[in-house]
Amino acid sequence: MSPRxxxxxxHLFTATGAVLSMLAMLAAVxxxxxxxxxWLVVALIVDGIDGPLARHxxxxxxxxxxxxxxxxLVIDYLTYVFIPAFALFQSGLLPGWTGWCAIIxxxxxxxxxxxxxxxxxxxxxxxxxxxxxxxxxxxxFALHPNFYLMLAVIVALAATMFTNLxxxxxxxxxxxxxxxxxxxxxxVGFAARAAWVDFAPGEIAHSGLAITxxxxxxxxxxxxxxxxxxxxxxx
Numbered sequence: 698m699s700p701r702x703x704x705x706x707x708h709l710f711t712a713t714g715a716v717l718s719m720l721a722m723l724a725a726v727x728x729x730x731x732x733x734x735x736w737l738v739v740a741l742i743v744d745g746i747d748g749p750l751a752r753h754x755x756x757x758x759x760x761x762x763x764x765x766x767x768x769x770l771v772i773d774y775l776t777y778v779f780i781p782a783f784a785l786f787q788s789g790l791l792p793g794w795t796g797w798c799a800i801i802x803x804x805x806x807x808x809x810x811x812x813x814x815x816x817x818x819x820x821x822x823x824x825x826x827x828x829x830x831x832x833x834x835x836x837x838f839a840l841h842p843n844f845y846l847m848l849a850v851i852v853a854l855a856a857t858m859f860t861n862l863x864x865x866x867x868x869x870x871x872x873x874x875x876x877x878x879x880x881x882x883x884x885v886g887f888a889a890r891a892a893w894v895d896f897a898p899g900e901i902a903h904s905g906l907a908i909t910x911x912x913x914x915x916x917x918x919x920x921x922x923x924x925x926x927x928x929x930x931x932x
Contacts, residue, residue, distance in 0.1 A: 704759035711747040711765060714740050714772035718780060725784050730838060733784060734892035737831045738885060740776040744769070745881075749868060770811055773828075778807040781834035790837060795848045803830055806855040821869035822917050825858040832884070836910050839891045839903045863917035870917070872925065877916060884909040 698706075721736035747769070751757075756765050782803040786796045807828040810816060818824050833854065837847050857864075865873070867881035887905035894900050 700754065700759045703754045704756040705763075707747060707750045707754050707756050708760060708763045708765060708768065710743065710750065711768055711772070714743050714747075714769075714776060717743065718772060718775040721776065721780050722783075725780055725787065728787065730784060730788060731892045731895045733780070734835050734838070735889065737776055737780065737835070738889050738892065740772070741831065742885065744773065744776070745868060774808070774811060777828055777831050778804060781830040785834050785837070788838070790841070791844050791847055795844055799848055799851050802852055802855045806858050810858040818863055820872060821866055823864040823866060824861050825864070826854045826862075827864055827866075828858065832888070832910065832913075835888050835892070836906050839896050839900075839906050841896075863921055865913065865917040865920070867913070872920060873916060877913070880909050880912045884913065 717736050717740040721733045721740065724730075724733035724736060751765050756763075782800045785791060785803075786800045789796075791799050807830065810825065810828050815824055816827070833850070837850075865877050867877050868874075870877065883905060887902040887909060890902035891900060891906060894902070896903075
């Protein structure tokens, strides 16, 4: 297979995220939250794989007529932001004005974040919370905290989008990747399990989600307190 065809196949693989987002949205309209999140987890796996594939097969040079970055952003907004925000509102987890506040904050802040050219740091981490609302909302469904606490978490994370607080990329942030990547893989496993059992109370996957989520949210900030010295990667 020629390099051009390989690059095209990567683009086509990325584009499957649009189909997955539609399947997730159809499940959400039916208020089948478990199936919606399962589709979103599959979309998250595709998103985690397509980046390394795109770099390996040099899609920018081998199939430049498709903008892989733009394609990825369109799909990410659907699967990371729009559908999770709809689920949060439609499910009633945030009643009344709190629900309206949450979806306005999530959708508005996220679209601004997605067009911010400063979203990536020099070490390929994210500057500010990277609008992974699919992960946040799934954890809220699983843990079901007080709705005021949910709203506070959403507003706080949205506010960090406009700061320089660092959030690690599980694949591209080299520092602590030996721990971050397994944590991300574990999060996906716990998320799939929680959705599969319809977020049953007492499910052990919920504890796993809480632990891995806290690590993924806080690792970048902790790294800022322990700067790399002597040109090392801090591993």
